[in-house]
Each structure stands twice: as structure tokens, then as C-alpha cells.
Amino acid sequence: MTKEEILARVIAELQNVAPGCEPENADPDGDLREELEIDSMDFLNFIIALHKALHIDIPESDYPKLSTLNNIVAYLHDHS
Template identity: 35%
Template sequence: MTEHTVPTGADARALVLDVLRTIAPGPALESLRPDDDLRDVLGLDSLDFQALVARVSERTGLRIEEDDYADLADLAGWVRHLTS
């Protein structure tokens, strides 16, 4: 089992934004608020969301379960998930 370090809120936010830049670059990403729905604001479809989950999981070493997806609808949810 791989041990991981729990990131700070700022680090978690930066990580998710970095991954999102590879999936949905553009001006909407730069003005993204913590509670904005990622799928709506960035136009993510289910494949984009799966790519986000996979890439964040790869970079953090955390397993992200399908049961967690509802909590990962916005940036604030990602930060909470990654820092808990």
C-alpha cells in the first residue's frame, strides 16, 4: 500500500485546476468559483469527468470511488475530498 501525504487546501485546489487545464482549458476555468458545478461551467461530459478522476487519482495515489462522485461536482468538493 502506498502512503500519501494529505495536501493542504491550496495544494489540492492547485492540483485539480492543473488537471482541469489539460481537460477543459479556457477562460471559464480561470474564473471558476469553489461552488461552481464543474460539468455545467466547464462543459465536462462523463468521459471528461472520468479523465479528471483518473488523473487526480494517478497524481495523488488516492483511490476515488464512484460513490464519491456526487461530492466531487465542484472545486470545493474536490478540495474537501483530497484534504480529508
């Protein structure tokens, strides 16, 4: 998958987990949870949704690496 395809999937999964959030308007280098005002449970559900959609294992130890949209896209691209 290209980074653009991954970003589109990330945005779609964020909107599924946290309806009403606007990830397309978020700073791609800003802290995702702060930018979108999502709590830890929504974030966990988002990570699970990414795993299911993209079939990429994301160990809990890597969660801190997924703090921004750009970091998430890069991580998923590197692990796909």
C-alpha cells in the first residue's frame, strides 16, 4: 500500500471509532489524541481497527510510536 492509501484508511478508521472527529483537519505532526480529543479507549479501539483492516500486528510496546498521523502512516507503511 502507498502512504496515501494508508492515510485514507487511517482517517476512515478514526472516523469509525470516534464519529464526529475530523482527522483530515488535524495537524499531521500534532499529538493525535490531543488534536482529535479522543480518550485512551478510543485510541485502543482505533489500533485494533487498524490491525483488523490492514492485518498488521501492532504490539502494545509500539503504541507510543503512534502518536501522530505522520508517525502512524510511517509505522504502518514500514510494517506492511
